[in-house]
Amino acid sequence: MILVIDGGNRRYFAGDLTAMYCHRKAVFVDRAGWNLPVVADQEIDRFDRLEDTLYLLAKDEPYGPVLASARLLTTTGPHLMRDLYPASYPAVLPSGPTVWEVSRYCTAPGLGGRRRRLGLLWETICGIMETALEHGVEQLIFAANRALLPLALECGWDARTVGPTISDGGDEVTAVVAEITSEGLRRVRNRHAIPAPIIQRQTDPFTSTGFEGVSDAHWNRIKSEGDL
Numbered sequence: 001m002i003l004v005i006d007g008g009n010r011r012y013f014a015g016d017l018t019a020m021y022c023h024r025k026a027v028f029v030d031r032a033g034w035n036l037p038v039v040a041d042q043e044i045d046r047f048d049r050l051e052d053t054l055y056l057l058a059k060d061e062p063y064g065p066v067l068a069s070a071r072l073l074t075t076t077g078p079h080l081m082r083d084l085y086p087a088s089y090p091a092v093l094p095s096g097p098t099v100w101e102v103s104r105y106c107t108a109p110g111l112g113g114r115r116r117r118l119g120l121l122w123e124t125i126c127g128i129m130e131t132a133l134e135h136g137v138e139q140l141i142f143a144a145n146r147a148l149l150p151l152a153l154e155c156g157w158d159a160r161t162v163g164p165t166i167s168d169g170g171d172e173v174t175a176v177v178a179e180i181t182s183e184g185l186r187r188v189r190n191r192h193a194i195p196a197p198i199i200q201r202q203t204d205p206f207t208s209t210g211f212e213g214v215s216d217a218h219w220n221r222i223k224s225e226g227d228l
Contacts, residue, residue, distance in 0.1 A: 002127030002199045003062070005055040009201065016057055018042065019108075020069040026109040033169060047073055047080055047103070056127045058120050062200070068120040070105040070128060081141060081175065092162040093175060094139050100132060102142040118151070122192035125155055129185045130199045140178045145171045152176055156188035 005013050021042030028034045029043055036043050047053060050073065058068035073079040075095035080103045082095070105124065107117050132140060144152045145168070153159050159178040166173050178184075189196055 001059055001062070002123060002130075003057045003059060004127070004131055004199050004201050005057060007051050013057070016066050017055065019066045020055065020057065021048075023066065023069065023106055023108050024104055027106040028104075031109075032171075045080075047071070047078065050078070052077075054131065056124060056131065056199075058124055058127070066108060067111060068105070068107045068124055070124050071103050072128065072131065073101045073103065075099045075101055075141065081143060093141055094177060095141075098136060098138040100135075100137045100140050102128060102140050105142075105148075119192070121151065122155065122188065122194055123198055125157070126185065126188055126192075126194045126196075126198045129157065129180055129188065130197055132180045133182065133185065138180055140180060142176055142178075143173045144176050145173050149174055149176070152178070156191045157181075157184035 003013070003016075005017065010017070021044050025036075025038055025041055025043035029036050029038055037045055048071070052074055054072040056070045056072070057066050059066060074097070075082070076097055079095075079101045081093060081101055105121075107120055111117060111120075128140065132138075142152070149161075153161070153176070157178050158181070159176055161174050162177055163175045188194065
């Protein structure tokens with residue numbers, strides 16, 4: 001399951017968000033050696049402080065540990081790729097109200113098994129697509145490193161690279177644009193056996209039944225666009 005965290009429910013997930021920030025510090029700073037801000041053993045940057053930042057948290061159950069996470073930013077305001085690659089991608093990266101940026105995807109440190117990690121990646125991609133469709137988003141942009149790039153390009157959605165590949169220490173990153181359509185979501189689900197829908201939201205933090213799936217209105221809209 002994928003939990004969607006936004007400004008309306010963020011206060012219910014303080015512990016989960018702290019775990020996510022700690023995961024990011026372990027993965028990106030300790031393991032990858034990125035020069036990123038760290039506060040109290042957590043990797044938190046200025047984009048995490050934006051009110052419209054969304055987070056997706058992958059879990060096996062609502063009150064279980066965070067297994068993977070990703071961050072979604074609008075591109076009408078400050079976002080990571082515009083600041084990270086200002087000279088490399090000014091003309092080729094789309095932006096606007098129907099374009100979102102995905103960043104900081106990571107799995108929990110020590111999570112064993114490539115198959116398990118890939119399963120979380122496919123679930124998170126489906127969760128991102130479901131959330132994007134619900135908000136009328138048509139494209140996603142993100143930077144993929146050498147390991148993620150072939151997975152991102154071949155998972156089932158329509159995606160393409162844009163701009164040059166840039167050296168990043170001992171790795172390299174490439175900008176990717178993915179189209180968000182109900183047909184693309186169906187292909188990703190079918191290829192990787194992901195149940196529909198995968199996203200959930202918390203509606204009442206004090207009960208074990210305080211989680212609900214995506215709205216009926218959203219699924220009626222998507223079903224009218226394609227066979228899910």
